[in-house]
Amino acid sequence: MxxxxxxxxxxxxxxxxxxxxxxxxxxxxxxxxxxxxxxxxxxxxxxxxxxxxxxxxxxxxxxxxxxxxxxxxxxxxxxxxxxxxxxxxxxxxxxxxxxxxxxxxxxxxxxxxxxxxxxxxxxxxxxxxxxxxxxxxxxxxxxxxxxxxxxxxxxxxxxxxxxxxxxxxxxxxxxxxxxxxxxxxxxxxxxxxxxxxxxxxxxKISFGESGLSANLKKMYQGNIRNIKLLKERNKISFKFYIFLRIFYGIKQIRRIVIIKWITKFRKKK
CATH class of the missing domain: 3.90.550.10 (Spore Coat Polysaccharide Biosynthesis Protein SpsA; Chain A)
Structure with a gap:
């Protein structure tokens, strides 16, 4: 049950x-x-x-x-x-x-x-x-x-x-x-x-529009905190941690660009 x-x-x-x-x-x-x-x-x-x-x-x-x-x-x-x-x-x-x-x-x-x-x-x-x-x-x-x-x-x-x-x-x-x-x-x-x-x-898209996920900066910081914990507990390697930092940074920039584009598009409508 x-x-x-x-x-x-x-x-x-x-x-x-x-x-x-x-x-x-x-x-x-x-x-x-x-x-x-x-x-x-x-x-x-x-x-x-x-x-x-x-x-x-x-x-x-x-x-x-x-x-x-x-x-x-x-x-x-x-x-x-x-x-x-x-x-x-x-x-x-x-x-x-x-x-x-x-x-x-x-x-x-x-x-x-x-x-x-x-x-x-x-x-x-x-x-x-x-x-x-x-x-x-x-x-x-x-x-x-x-x-x-x-x-x-x-x-x-x-x-x-x-x-x-x-x-x-x-x-x-x-x-x-x-x-x-x-x-x-x-x-x-x-x-x-x-x-x-x-x-x-x-x-809605899964980030940036509503609820807690609307705060992109806080979501990014939360994800960084999560991988830091994994590195400190030796659950991921230092190299993989560095890769993820770069990868999450690129994702963050992409999300910001997408949200700005959507906002601009909706204003035009």
Whole structure:
């Protein structure tokens, strides 16, 4: 069975669609509970969820002081009763077959403890083919550091794995999933299905437009922090660390240029 963890902060306008996308899953029977963690919202999000879904016994709302998305996800993980945990951000939605397809994948491959999927209009086939029939790919730490993947809202993860790696670092407010994914990849390969099963941020591009990823500088600093930690723990070589510093710098410049171009284009329209 699966516990779904949704961190929520002032999400009254989007949380309805997120929760409904869980309820509308073709294998909703696999969902044991939906844990909505209100991270100190001030827009009445908790009351909205409690009232709108009053008859749904699977939905549980946890209220806490604002501490950021990492602390909200951790609160949900610690409260979860199931063997498996799925994440969903409060402005993202799952497509109807998401849980069914992932459940079939982990049932067919019991060694898989972490599995995500593609999102939006992206067509990513990165890593090593693992199960061609189910379009499953595996990612090791090197793959992950080149392409931080997959998106948290796509992930189904065994709670047992998190008990080994530790939870989200609550001191991090940017690139926090990268830090956790890195720790997981050190011990266990990550997997994803190369089909689209989630829509994130209303199909905006994955950086620079909304949410925490809008702060490109902070995201860059978070990614640099992550690889510094790996170097200090001797999980990557000094040469690879230098390569990543250069690579991330080029990516940062590219992202800034793209956002400036998009902003300029929209102003003209």
């Amino acid at each position: 699966i516990s779904v963890v949704i961190p929520m902060y002032n999400s009254k306008d989007t949380i309805f669609d997120s929760i409904d996308s869980i309820i509308n899953q073709s294998r909703y029977d696999l969902i044991r509970e939906i844990i909505v963690v209100d991270d100190g919202s001030t827009d009445g999000s908790s009351q909205f969820v409690s009232e709108h879904y009053a008859e749904n016994k699977k939905i549980k709302v946890i209220r806490k002081k604002n501490g950021g998305v990492s602390s909200a996800r951790n609160a949900g993980i610690q409260s979860a009763l199931s063997e498996w945990i799925a994440f969903l951000d409060s402005d993202d939605i799952w497509l109807d077959e998401k849980i069914r397809v992932q459940w079939e994948a982990v049932t067919a491959h019991p060694e898989i403890m972490f599995i995500g999927s593609n999102r939006n209009k992206e067509n990513i086939h990165w890593g090593r083919k693992y199960d061609d029939k189910r379009k499953i790919y595996s990612i090791d730490l090197t793959h992950l550091l080149i392409k931080n993947w997959p998106s948290p809202s796509s992930v189904l993860i065994k709670k047992e794995l998190l008990s080994i790696t530790g939870l989200y670092d609550e001191s991090m407010h940017y690139a926090e999933e990268g830090d956790l994914w890195n720790r997981i990849a050190i011990l266990n390969e990550l997997y994803y299905i190369a089909d689209i099963y989630i829509i994130t941020g209303a199909q």
